[in-house]
Amino acid sequence: MSEKRLYGLAAIFDTPEKVVAAARAVAGRGFTKYDSYSSYPIHGLDSAMRLKRTRIPFVTLVAGLSGAVLLVLFTWWTNSVDFPLAIGGKPYFAWPDYVPLMFEMTVLFGAVSTVIALLVVWLKLPRNSHPLHDTEFMKKVSKDKFGICIESDDPGFNETETRRFLEDLGAESVDSVYDEPVDISLKQKVLDPKFIAAIVVVAVVSSATTYLALNKMLLIRPWSSLNAQFKVNPESRSRFYSDGIGMRPPVTGTVARGHLPDPITVSDNLAAAEKYLVNPVLPSPHVMEVGQRDFNTYCSPCHGYFADGNSRLQGQFPSPPSLHTDSLRLAPDGLYYNVITNGFQGVMPSYARQIPRKERWAIVWYIRALQKAQNPNGPEAK
Amino acid sequence: MSSATTEEVIDYSVTPPLVEGNPSLAKINDSIALPTERWPSKKYFAALSVTLTMLLIGAVALGYTLYYGIGMWGNNIPVGWAFDITNFVFWIGIGHAGTLISAILFLFRQRWRTGIARAAEAMTIFAVMCAGIFPLIHLGRPWYALFIIPVPNQHGLWVNWNSPLVWDVFAVSTYFTVSLMFWYIGLIPDLAMMRDRTTSKVKKMIYSILSLGWRHANRQWQHYEKVYVILAGLATPLVLSVHSIVSFDFAVSILPGWHTTIFPPYFVAGAIFSGFGMVLTVLIIIRKVFNLEYIITKDHLDKMAKVTLLTSMMVAYAYLMEPFIAWYSGSPFDWYTVVARATGHYAIGFWVMIACNVLIPQLLWSKKVRRNVAVLFVISLLINVGMWLERYIIIVTSLYRDFLPSSWHIYTPTIFDFGILIGVFGLFFTLVLLFSRTLPVVSMSELKGVTEGAHPHHNFGAGHE
Numbered sequence: 001m002s003e004k005r006l007y008g009l010a011a012i013f014d015t016p017e018k019v020v021a022a023a024r025a026v027a028g029r030g031f032t033k034y035d036s037y038s039s040y041p042i043h044g045l046d047s048a049m050r051l052k053r054t055r056i057p058f059v060t061l062v063a064g065l066s067g068a069v070l071l072v073l074f075t076w077w078t079n080s081v082d083f084p085l086a087i088g089g090k091p092y093f094a095w096p097d098y099v100p101l102m103f104e105m106t107v108l109f110g111a112v113s114t115v116i117a118l119l120v121v122w123l124k125l126p127r128n129s130h131p132l133h134d135t136e137f138m139k140k141v142s143k144d145k146f147g148i149c150i151e152s153d154d155p156g157f158n159e160t161e162t163r164r165f166l167e168d169l170g171a172e173s174v175d176s177v178y179d180e181p182v183d184i185s186l187k188q189k190v191l192d193p194k195f196i197a198a199i200v201v202v203a204v205v206s207s208a209t210t211y212l213a214l215n216k217m218l219l220i221r222p223w224s225s226l227n228a229q230f231k232v233n234p235e236s237r238s239r240f241y242s243d244g245i246g247m248r249p250p251v252t253g254t255v256a257r258g259h260l261p262d263p264i265t266v267s268d269n270l271a272a273a274e275k276y277l278v279n280p281v282l283p284s285p286h287v288m289e290v291g292q293r294d295f296n297t298y299c300s301p302c303h304g305y306f307a308d309g310n311s312r313l314q315g316q317f318p319s320p321p322s323l324h325t326d327s328l329r330l331a332p333d334g335l336y337y338n339v340i341t342n343g344f345q346g347v348m349p350s351y352a353r354q355i356p357r358k359e360r361w362a363i364v365w366y367i368r369a370l371q372k373a374q375n376p377n378g379p380e381a382k
Numbered sequence: 383m384s385s386a387t388t389e390e391v392i393d394y395s396v397t398p399p400l401v402e403g404n405p406s407l408a409k410i411n412d413s414i415a416l417p418t419e420r421w422p423s424k425k426y427f428a429a430l431s432v433t434l435t436m437l438l439i440g441a442v443a444l445g446y447t448l449y450y451g452i453g454m455w456g457n458n459i460p461v462g463w464a465f466d467i468t469n470f471v472f473w474i475g476i477g478h479a480g481t482l483i484s485a486i487l488f489l490f491r492q493r494w495r496t497g498i499a500r501a502a503e504a505m506t507i508f509a510v511m512c513a514g515i516f517p518l519i520h521l522g523r524p525w526y527a528l529f530i531i532p533v534p535n536q537h538g539l540w541v542n543w544n545s546p547l548v549w550d551v552f553a554v555s556t557y558f559t560v561s562l563m564f565w566y567i568g569l570i571p572d573l574a575m576m577r578d579r580t581t582s583k584v585k586k587m588i589y590s591i592l593s594l595g596w597r598h599a600n601r602q603w604q605h606y607e608k609v610y611v612i613l614a615g616l617a618t619p620l621v622l623s624v625h626s627i628v629s630f631d632f633a634v635s636i637l638p639g640w641h642t643t644i645f646p647p648y649f650v651a652g653a654i655f656s657g658f659g660m661v662l663t664v665l666i667i668i669r670k671v672f673n674l675e676y677i678i679t680k681d682h683l684d685k686m687a688k689v690t691l692l693t694s695m696m697v698a699y700a701y702l703m704e705p706f707i708a709w710y711s712g713s714p715f716d717w718y719t720v721v722a723r724a725t726g727h728y729a730i731g732f733w734v735m736i737a738c739n740v741l742i743p744q745l746l747w748s749k750k751v752r753r754n755v756a757v758l759f760v761i762s763l764l765i766n767v768g769m770w771l772e773r774y775i776i777i778v779t780s781l782y783r784d785f786l787p788s789s790w791h792i793y794t795p796t797i798f799d800f801g802i803l804i805g806v807f808g809l810f811f812t813l814v815l816l817f818s819r820t821l822p823v824v825s826m827s828e829l830k831g832v833t834e835g836a837h838p839h840h841n842f843g844a845g846h847e
Contacts, residue, residue: 017838023600039407039575040831041603044838054605060612078532078540087544097544100627101552107620108556111613115563118609119594123602126594133595141598142578144407222448223525 007131007179008034008151009162011171012140016042019146022169024048026148029165033154037137037147059117060110067109068102075101131179149177259356277334281361291366294359298351307370318347326379329371336364401497402676404834410677414822414829415576417672422819425671433811440805443798444519452522454798461781461793466520467631468773469806472656473513474554474628475649475769478621479657480506481561484568485617488610494685496828497677501668501818502661503565508813509660510558512806517550519802546630553627560620564613567606570596571827625653632776639719639780642707648700652772655693655739658686659765666759668818677824680753687752690765694743697772701740715785723779727792731771732779738768 013019016038023036027050036045072095079085080092087094119125132138132149141147148171150162159176166174189195217223232238232246240246255261281287296305304311307323321328340360343350355363371378405413447454457464480502487495518524530551532541541548574596577589596602626646633645662683669678708716723732742764745751752758778793817823830836 015838016836020838035597036600037598038600038603039571039598040827040836041600041607042831042837045600046604049600051601051604054608056605056608057612060616064616074532075543079543083538083540085540085542085544087542090544094544100549100623100630101543103619103623104549104552104556104627107560107616107623111560111563111616114609114612114616115567118567118605122605125596126591128590128595130595130597132597133590138597139578142575143411222451222523 004178004180006152006159007177008149008153008157009159009166009174010132010135010137010147010149010177011166011169011174012137013146013148013170014172016146018170019148020044020048022148022166022171025169026150030156031150031154033151033157035149037141037149039142039144042146054122056114056117056122060114063113064106064110067105067107070109071102071105072098129182131177135175135177137175137177145172274332274334274338277332277337279333279337279361279364281358281365283365287362287365288369290359291362291364291369294355294363295366298354299363302348306374307367308374320348323367324371324374324378329375329378333361333364333368336367337361340364401829401833402679405676407830407833410826410829410833411575411579413674414677414824414826415579417818418576418820418822419580423671426815426819429671430812430815433808433815436804436808437812438805438808439801440803440808443801443805446798447519447802448524452520454796456793456795456799458791458793460784460789460791461778463520463777463781464774464793465795465799465803466516468770468777469803470513470516470520471628471649471773471777472770473509473516473806473810474557475625475653475656475773476660477506477509477513477557477561477657478625478650478653479661480504480509481557481564481617481621482654482657483661484564485614485621488614489618493832494682496832497679497682497824498661498665498686499828500565500568500821500825501665501823503561503568504817504821504823505661505664505814506561507558507565508810508817509657510554510561511813512810514554514558515806515809517554546627546634549627550631553624557620557624560613560617564617567610567613568825568828569821570594571598571606572822572825574598575826576822622650625649632780637780637784638708638713638715639723639776641716642704644700644703644707648697648703651693651696651700652769655690655697656765656769656772658690658693659762659769662686662690662758662762663766664814666755666762668814668823672818672823674824677829680755683755683758684749684752687746687758690762691743691746694739694746694765698740701736719780719783722783723775726779726783728775728779728782732775735768735771735775738764739772742768 011022013022019036019038020042023045026034027048036042036049038045075098076093079094084092086092090097137147137149148166150157150166152159156162163174236246237244238246241248295307299307300311301313302311302317302320303309303323304314309320309322311319323329337360339348340355340363341350341352351360401410443454452466455465457466483495483502484499484506488499518527521527529535530541530548570593573589573593577586577593580586580589626649629645629649632640633642635641665678665686666683669675705720708720723729742761745757745761751761782793783790
């Protein structure tokens, strides 16, 4: 325990006039470590104590301006750089829209910084361990008296002289205030059983709460309402339809967009039908591109990129014939279309589900182009 | 005409004392701290049981809303906003008078504000808390409210800074933060006084923590006073901006009845008007219940009534200007909204609003009315009703008859709408009652500074510095 030490002499005055006059005298005597006390700010006390103007307004200015600047930077980065947001044809950096928030952030940053600066930097609060706390002096000042306290640290301080000086200034009473520092041991006791028990309790409580919150609470309403929607979930029974099926079969004869049934099927007379089919798609660079893309996707694994049967899957499946034989070159477009649509002799499957009709005709155009490219003077040229 | 003997004759040639009877500094401490130190009266508990019942009704209604969703309310397209946003705008507006009294009147050196500023600021904070509930619950799934806050998230999305709804969140939360700090800074010296006078150990600990170890030292007061001025200076434009931004929620849309440039000043004037109505209501109750008539004097009520009258005229001007612009613009949709308001399904609400906000406040021209506490109390209640209806009329009558007649729809509030409305009033008055029981309702340090003889060589009533 350290010894109790004289903090200073605290004088009580009963009127504001006396305390202002006393403060002026104390300042005039050359004291610097002293303060005047009253439960409301008294006008004229600052000049009597010869205090300088406070510099806090600069904090407000700087913080307020930086609030506005940071807001602009943040809005610019978020809505123009990181995730450009197109709203009604406005520019990404639509600064007039940010003006209200620039103002709000000026105020917010300015006010918060000013208050923190006042309390923490200027007043060094919170501090409840000041020697003046809990003294009769503080209680009187707090109620209806006024006070001046001169600290013993001041170079001009001398207990008896200063006491007389204060009494001469008209003090009602002069008390000695002692500083009684509390000895706080800062030694860490990590292995203290109480500390370990506290850690264990905190761990158990926090993990139990987390577990309950995440695994139990989220599964009760209203938090679970996302799971409890009135909709058909896959693999679940519909309570709305009597047959329990939520996904209803379409009405008989329903046709999907772009999937009108083909006029010919395998059961029809193929040869007859093929002759009458004409490629309805006119060739164009775009059609050729679509044909090439689809051919490379669907046909080339077996037929090869050049329709010569030299493919990536050669040997693993029955090899398809080359499409460059004379008979196939002379075959009508309808044959190719029909084979793509319906498959061929159980070896090649139907591609009607994968390839829309127009694209099948585009593939036919691409096959014709491949045939011409392989042999420009083929039999069909004659 | 020599001697005036009646009690109500006031000599307006001299400023009346701000605190009647010139009490000593110790008496100010005693009488203001008394409600916090004495076991409250039966009247207090009666009032508290009423407000807590209202709060409970609201909690039940809110519980139903959260459990079953906002389908419990009467809202339906096109009337997607109704009681929820009405209450939001109403409560934000209530808050504004508190800031006006504490900040704007402070900057204008209106020293009569000291008697009422603390209670008015507390009212601001409670009103903003009440208001804050509604944007949350009107989402339906309030836990998604954080989507409006620009934090990095798994969607890689940010908020849309062009939206007034985002501005709204920033404005209201800034307003709440700054109001709370302003209030707290004002409370610190008073909390220190409470700390020094209390005999209870627990109370002393609480007050010590809250007062941060304030020592009433002049080297503290010096910085403190400057910060108080700065905060007042920041809060003054803030209060104007907040209700302007709230009005942008409407004015930026294209809906007839909302899409008008008069909305920002109109909303600010309306906010101050309704706020003063509520301040009058609350203060008349507080001064009566806690016997503070000599601190919150009739002069205070008189002055507040004058501000109320002024803002009532501003609101009346906006009421006139709205139909004029609708007619002058030549837009048939705008004009139809005006007609539908005055003659349509909600015409009763519209005319009650006109009566409460424009006609009844005209009584305040009379000095007798301004100084008659009972009449003033009734007028303040009617102003609250009128201003709540104003927001309701603006929101619902603009939505229920929009461009497409096929989507017209009559909105009818449900019992849950009314339950939440009652509950939020219960919350507000519960908080006011708890506040008046736990904290000094009048700023002791400021009040001491305006008593006679508080400052050396100070000629009372004259300006200083």
